[in-house]
Amino acid sequence: MFAIYKRELRSYFVTPIGYIFCGMFLLVSGLLFYFTTLANQSTQSLGEYFMYMIFMFAILIPLLTMKLFAEDRRTKTEQLLLTAPVSLTGMVMGKYLAALTIYGCTFLVNTVNFVLLYMYGTPNTASIFANILGVFLIGAAFVAVGLFLSSLTQNQLIAAVSSIGLNAAMLLLFFVVDSIPFEWLQNVLAWFSILDRYVPFMNQTLSIPAVVYFFSLAAVFVFLTVRVYDKRRWS
Amino acid sequence: MIEINGLSKVFGTQRAVDDVTFRVEEGEIMGFLGPNGAGKSTTMNILTGYLSATGGTCRVNGVDILENPLEAKRNIGFLPEMPPLYTDMTVKEYLSFIYDLKGCTFPRQQHIREICDVVKIGDVYDRLIGNLSKGYRQRVGIAQALIGNPRVLIFDEPTVGLDPKQIIDIRNLIRMLGKEHTIILSTHILPEVQAVCDRIVVINKGKIVANEKTEDLVTAVDGSRKMVAKVVGPQDEVLKTLKGVAGIRSVDVLGKRDTDSISYLIESEERVDARKPLFYTLASKGWPLVGLEGMELSLEDIFIRLVGEQRKGRNTKGGKN
Numbered sequence: 001m002f003a004i005y006k007r008e009l010r011s012y013f014v015t016p017i018g019y020i021f022c023g024m025f026l027l028v029s030g031l032l033f034y035f036t037t038l039a040n041q042s043t044q045s046l047g048e049y050f051m052y053m054i055f056m057f058a059i060l061i062p063l064l065t066m067k068l069f070a071e072d073r074r075t076k077t078e079q080l081l082l083t084a085p086v087s088l089t090g091m092v093m094g095k096y097l098a099a100l101t102i103y104g105c106t107f108l109v110n111t112v113n114f115v116l117l118y119m120y121g122t123p124n125t126a127s128i129f130a131n132i133l134g135v136f137l138i139g140a141a142f143v144a145v146g147l148f149l150s151s152l153t154q155n156q157l158i159a160a161v162s163s164i165g166l167n168a169a170m171l172l173l174f175f176v177v178d179s180i181p182f183e184w185l186q187n188v189l190a191w192f193s194i195l196d197r198y199v200p201f202m203n204q205t206l207s208i209p210a211v212v213y214f215f216s217l218a219a220v221f222v223f224l225t226v227r228v229y230d231k232r233r234w235s
Numbered sequence: 236m237i238e239i240n241g242l243s244k245v246f247g248t249q250r251a252v253d254d255v256t257f258r259v260e261e262g263e264i265m266g267f268l269g270p271n272g273a274g275k276s277t278t279m280n281i282l283t284g285y286l287s288a289t290g291g292t293c294r295v296n297g298v299d300i301l302e303n304p305l306e307a308k309r310n311i312g313f314l315p316e317m318p319p320l321y322t323d324m325t326v327k328e329y330l331s332f333i334y335d336l337k338g339c340t341f342p343r344q345q346h347i348r349e350i351c352d353v354v355k356i357g358d359v360y361d362r363l364i365g366n367l368s369k370g371y372r373q374r375v376g377i378a379q380a381l382i383g384n385p386r387v388l389i390f391d392e393p394t395v396g397l398d399p400k401q402i403i404d405i406r407n408l409i410r411m412l413g414k415e416h417t418i419i420l421s422t423h424i425l426p427e428v429q430a431v432c433d434r435i436v437v438i439n440k441g442k443i444v445a446n447e448k449t450e451d452l453v454t455a456v457d458g459s460r461k462m463v464a465k466v467v468g469p470q471d472e473v474l475k476t477l478k479g480v481a482g483i484r485s486v487d488v489l490g491k492r493d494t495d496s497i498s499y500l501i502e503s504e505e506r507v508d509a510r511k512p513l514f515y516t517l518a519s520k521g522w523p524l525v526g527l528e529g530m531e532l533s534l535e536d537i538f539i540r541l542v543g544e545q546r547k548g549r550n551t552k553g554g555k556n
Contacts, residue, residue, distance in 0.1 A: 002335065003332055003335030003336040003338075004336065006332075006335065007321070007324075007332050010328075011321075011323060014323050014324075015323065075319075075320075075321075075322070076315065076317045076319055077319040077320070077321055078319075079280075079285055079313075079315045079317075079319050080315075080319035080333075080336075080379070081336075082284070082285050083283040083284055083285050083308060083311070083313045083315075084308060084333075084336045084337060085304075085305045085306075085308040085309045085337060085338060086305075086336060087305065233285070233286055233287045234287045235246075
């Protein structure tokens with residue numbers, strides 16, 4: 001598993017995709033941060049900033065995950081991974097953690113932004129921490145979504161576009177759910193609505209059920225990816 | 236070393252592999268022969284754990300590939316039809332990655348260097364795999380299979396797309412590796428198995444049609460021997476006399492190929508050596524035998540005969556139904 005993790009990590013930086021991801025992440029995030037807080041001279045609008053971040057992740061993270069399995073499938077190198085003495089879970093986790101590492105490190109660098117707030121004002125530390133945790137976990141779930149959809153195709157573009165679609169759908173449910181006429185359908189779809197779970201974080205509370213939910217979302221998609229490979233062997 | 240028992244694989248409605256059973260003993264080089272689409276690659280993919288079988292079992296070194304896949308895979312080095320290479324890595328990085336992937340415990344640099352020497356890729360050690368020629372890529376693929384010193388090596392069509400010089404090099408390499416490893420080699424090129432393998436398993440349409448030692452395969456398919464004799468003497472009388480020799484089934488005149496001798500195609504009875512009686516008979520008549528040449532069936536003939544027989548067998552079956 002560690003070998004696969006290392007190779008994936010390395011491949012992000014021998015191809016431009018790792019640099020593009022980090023660059024775009026920091027650029028867009030920096031601009032959003034400037035316009036929502038610094039330009040407004042207020043820390044009250046931080047919630048708005050985090051909300052924009054979530055939508056940015058929905059689009060940006062699929063760029064990071066699209067190649068994870070699709071590329072191996074196209075070049076047949078997956079045959080190497082699947083005939084090596086590594087378990088399916090080990091293989092999938094290696095790739096998931098590699099993408100998560102790139103995303104996590106960039107995220108960490110990005111938190112430098114908040115230092116500025118402390119230099120010029122007195123922001124609400126609890127609120128910032130709650131939001132950082134919530135947004136990070138949503139991103140981690142998006143990585144799992146991208147991982148899963150990448151395992152279904154050998155075309156990276158299809159993997160990326162379908163991941164963006166699914167991420168966006170889960171976010172937009174927040175606005176759609178209330179206008180659905182059937183209560184049972186409302187309940188089902190509300191379960192998938194990511195932003196509904198995010199509301200408590202915006203109100204400066206750490207919601208344990210929401211944290212568990214985001215973890216489960218990531219786990220479900222990682223598990224589904226393992227199942228995809230298991231099933232492919234048998235059919 | 237390798238035991239395959241009643242293996243079958245169904246893709247949708249198509250039976251790609253149908254009740255295949257064979258064994259490969261320790262230290263043997265087995266040729267796995269069949270036309271394109273016969274089920275060679277499928278069988279190998281199952282054996283290496285890439286696909287799962289619909290039925291039957293595969294054991295490598297006594298370990299079942301389904302029950303204990305990690306242990307079984309540790310004993311196998313696999314070169315698939317398309318070498319699984321990461322083109323954005325150098326040979327060194329790639330082999331080092333494979334070393335980690337297989338969880339080897341030998342001294343890393345030394346182990347990788349030794350393998351590079353064996354497959355002769357030392358001079359491209361620091362080059363990107365994407366920039367290597369087909370022949371070198373194939374070698375890197377073989378090096379990949381060798382890492383970790385697995386006892387069983389499985390090569391799926393290792394010489395496809397190489398030039399004649401490279402083909403000979405790869406064959407020599409396989410023959411050399413056969414001294415220390417058990418090898419399964421799939422191919423549809425007949426001289427290749429004849430040159431390299433101890434045992435040949437022929438597969439067609441998912442079924443095994445022959446499983447013999449290389450030298451036995453010829454007699455197993457066709458017990459009778461054919462030879463061409465050149466005799467100086469009157470054609471009609473020679474023909475009549477030859478037909479009377481014990482152990483000779485049929486004689487045909489091939490025609491005058493030299494200035495004074497005439498060539499005859501002689502087919503002997505099954506498992507009978509008719510050469511000595513032939514010689515004495517001709518000598519007693521005073522007709523000099525100036526040439527005698529055995530005609531062995533080539534593997535091509537055998538192959539076409541085996542595959543053809545199966546087809547014929549099916550047709551007659553179908554006709555009766």
